[in-house]
Amino acid sequence: MDWIEFPSLGRRDLRDLRLTIDGAFREFTRAYGPTLERAFEPLEDFLVWLEHLLIESPWPLVLIGIVGIVFLLSRNVRIAAGATLALLAIGYFGMWEDTMRTIAVVTVCTMVAVIIGIPIGIAMARSDRMQGIINPILDLMQTMPSFVYLIPVVMIFGLGKVPGVIAVVVYAIPPMIRLTNLGIRLVDPAVLEAADAFGSSSFQKLSKVQLPLALPTIMAGINQCIMMSLAMVVVASMIGVKGLGQPVLQAINNQYFTMGVMNGLAIVAIAIIFDRATQAYGKRLQKHSEVIHG
Amino acid sequence: MxxxxxxxxxxxxxxxxxxxEIRNLYKIFGPNGAEMVEKVKGGMSKTELNEKHNHVLGLNDxxxxxxxxxxxxxxxxxxxxxxxxxxxxxxxxxxxxxxxxxxxxxxxxxxxxxxxxxxxxxTAMVFQKFALLPHRTVIENTVYGLEIQGVNRRTARKAAARWIARVGLEGFEDHYPNQLSGGMQQRVGLARALTNDxxxxxxxxxxxxxxxxxxxxxxxxxxxxxxxxxxxxxxxxxxxxxxxxxxxxxxxxxxxxxxxxxxxxxxxxxxxxxxxxxxxxEVNRARVIFVDTIMDRGEIVEGAPELRQRMLLEDAAKLFAETGQDRANVLDKTGRPIGSVSLQSTISAMVTPNTH
Structure with missing residues (x-):
């Protein structure tokens, strides 16, 4: 009854396979780890600088700064007032510093995602083949449990801020790329034809027609990216990213119910602030693209 | 300036x-259009090309x-x-x-x-569905062609403003296309094309x-x-x-x-x-056909009422009705008589013939 057994690789072969791959990767880590670490140093410096700026500056200034940005994006007094109240409450319950750390990490992650994601999205929109190659990679990034890709990242960079940022960006960048691609592909072909008829070069077409018209969709991508970065904060805290994630992790380990809830709510509060501000901005961008009168 | x-x-x-000048232009949609040209030149019809070779004949010679x-x-x-x-x-x-x-x-x-x-x-082009850039105002749409050419902003805006005024949209420079009616949007389309000069x-x-x-x-x-x-x-x-x-x-x-x-x-x-x-x-021929198209060239009648070249049959009929005459001379641009039309020929040209 041999055929009833699944024809699987022998236990020893399997172990050898794992050892070979792990060994090769470890070797790669030893050879290139320091180089890679050095390459990411500017990013780390920037993150540290931003963190310091937010934490060391007098809190009223920081509060005014954040609420100011929220207001500029949303042009909505209610959203700005809500942001003020939420931040005051966060400070009152002693979570100011952790919140600032989290905001710094999310800001840096979003910036990295925008800088990398938009060009990839553009490349995808311009060629179907590119789309065919990148789409499955994005599927992989979105469905692969985040702990799995934390392993190689930690092996290369150890614990700390940079591996945290990388892990968050890997998780949060797919919607950025997908929505950039979608936004450009949805631009009305008639408008593109007009741009062609006037002799636009392909760069002029991109910068004067496609990107501006795709901007509301790209904004939705940035919004999604911020939301997903915030969702990753707790996981990132497991590899040493400081911020609101760490007290949550501590609360899980020690069953501190109140501590968990309070820090969780702080994450929710900044998520809502960012979400409303960026959505309102996206809507404002869309104002002129809607309803064409006949 | x-x-x-x-x-x-x-x-x-x-x-x-x-x-x-368009010469011997063919367009055949499909993967092997170039090969199909010979077949079309050989007299293959649009239907046959579509059924046998799955290519669509767009333009034929x-x-x-x-x-x-x-x-x-x-x-x-x-x-x-x-x-x-x-x-x-x-x-x-x-x-x-x-x-x-x-x-x-x-x-x-x-x-x-x-x-x-x-x-x-x-070239400049005006489109059926306007194809304006929805994120740009009227004036920003109008300068688009010059902007693409790299003309400096002030010169471009000046030219654009002139054409916007010329198509009757003065005062709407800073409106967005979706704030305008269809007719106004197409005026923007026209101004955009004209600005290109x-x-x-x-x-x-x-x-x-x-x-x-x-x-x-x-x-x-x-x-x-x-x-x-x-x-x-x-x-x-x-x-x-x-x-x-x-x-x-x-x-x-x-x-x-x-x-x-x-x-x-x-x-x-x-x-x-x-x-x-x-x-x-279906055409109202009285408002389309010119008197000089149907006149008897060179046949000039002394003392007959006068019509000008490029006047319509309708004008001739009106003249006949008013004067009671049945023949009128046709003058050219300089006012010299070059022929004449009769009431009879005017009416028969106005009536749609039954047979082709």
């Missing part, structure tokens, strides 16, 4: 816009000589290939075979850079999406402008009345082939086949 603009205007009048500084109308029903044809003039669509000549340049042989320059400086103006069913009254209004705007600018205008339409009103010359397209071309007078009086005479039947 103003002097420069004036000088420009003056030289524009002297310069005659180049015409466009088009030869049109579009005169410089005049309005060439291309008329046909939907699916006749007229929109495909106009897109060959600025090569938004690549031909399968044939030539499109502008002066001594073959548009079909240009490389990407030459083509871009050609589109920037020699190109020889060739391509108008793809430019007024078809507008209400009938606004459409007539826009036709008048175009004729007024053309009297002054003398551009080579290629105007696509499915409406014979529009074709007759605007066209110095008309080409009628059916199933991708030209079935008749000539002046409006020729088409109304001598339709080439039943298809065209069916079209022509």
């Amino acid at each position: 103003a002097d420069a603009a004036l000088a420009n205007g003056a030289s524009e009048e002297e310069r005659v816009a180049h015409g466009v 088009i030869n049109i000589s579009m005169p410089g500084g005049q309005i060439q109308v291309v008329m046909g029903l939907s699916g006749s290939g007229k929109s495909t044809l106009i897109r060959h003039i600025n090569r938004l669509i690549d031909p399968t075979a044939g030539e499109v000549l502008y002066g001594d340049q073959d548009v079909c042989a240009m490389n990407a850079k030459e083509l871009r320059e050609f589109r920037r400086h020699k 190109a020889d060739i103006l391509l108008m793809d069913e430019a007024f078809s999406a507008l209400d009938p009254l606004i459409r007539v209004d826009m036709q008048s705007v175009l004729l007024d402008l053309q009297a002054e600018l003398r551009k080579t205008i290629v105007f696509i339409t499915h409406d014979l009345d529009e074709a007759l009103r605007l066209g110095d010359r008309i080409a009628i397209l059916r199933d991708g082939a030209v079935i008749q071309q000539g002046t409006g007078q020729e088409i109304v009086l001598r339709p080439a086949d039943e298809y065209i005479s069916n079209f022509v039947q």
Whole structure:
């Protein structure tokens, strides 16, 4: 009854396979780890600088700064007032510093995602083949449990801020790329034809027609990216990213119910602030693209 | 600045816009279009090509000589290939075979850079669905062509503002397209095309999406402008009345082939086949046919009332009714009599013949 057994690789072969791959990767880590670490140093410096700026500056200034940005994006007094109240409450319950750390990490992650994601999205929109190659990679990034890709990242960079940022960006960048691609592909072909008829070069077409018209969709991508970065904060805290994630992790380990809830709510509060501000901005961008009168 | 603009205007009048010459143009949609050209030249029909080889015959041996500084109308029903044809003039669509000549340049042989320059400086296009940039205001839309050419912002805006005023949109410079009505949006489309100051103006069913009254209004705007600018205008339409009103010359397209071309007078009086005479039947001939088209050349009657060249049969009928005479002389532009029309011939030309 041999055929009833699944024809699987022998236990020893399997172990050898794992050892070979792990060994090769470890070797790669030893050879290139320091180089890679050095390459990411500017990013780390920037993150540290931003963190310091937010934490060391007098809190009223920081509060005014954040609420100011929220207001500029949303042009909505209610959203700005809500942001003020939420931040005051966060400070009152002693979570100011952790919140600032989290905001710094999310800001840096979003910036990295925008800088990398938009060009990839553009490349995808311009060629179907590119789309065919990148789409499955994005599927992989979105469905692969985040702990799995934390392993190689930690092996290369150890614990700390940079591996945290990388892990968050890997998780949060797919919607950025997908929505950039979608936004450009949805631009009305008639408008593109007009741009062609006037002799636009392909760069002029991109910068004067496609990107501006795709901007509301790209904004939705940035919004999604911020939301997903915030969702990753707790996981990132497991590899040493400081911020609101760490007290949550501590609360899980020690069953501190109140501590968990309070820090969780702080994450929710900044998520809502960012979400409303960026959505309102996206809507404002869309104002002129809607309803064409006949 | 103003002097420069004036000088420009003056030289524009002297310069005659180049015409466009379309020669043996074929367009066959499908993977092996080039191979199919020979079959079509051998006489294969559109249906046969579609059924046997799964290729669509878009344009079939088009030869049109579009005169410089005049309005060439291309008329046909939907699916006749007229929109495909106009897109060959600025090569938004690549031909399968044939030539499109502008002066001594073959548009079909240009490389990407030459083509871009050609589109920037020699052609401008107005679209059926306006195709304005929704994120730009009226003036920002209007400067688009110049902006692409790299003209500096102030000069471009000045030119744009002039054309916006010329099409009657003064005061709307900072509105967005979605705040305007269809007719106003197409005025922006027209201003955008005119600001480019190109020889060739391509108008793809430019007024078809507008209400009938606004459409007539826009036709008048175009004729007024053309009297002054003398551009080579290629105007696509499915409406014979529009074709007759605007066209110095008309080409009628059916199933991708030209079935008749000539002046409006020729088409109304001598339709080439039943298809065209069916079209022509609906036309109010009294308002289309000129007296000089039907006059007896050289036959001048002493003391008869006078009509001018390019007057319509309707005017002649009015004159006959008012004077009670049955013959009138036709004068040319200088006021010299060149022939005469009779009441009899006027009436018979106004009545649609029953047989083709």
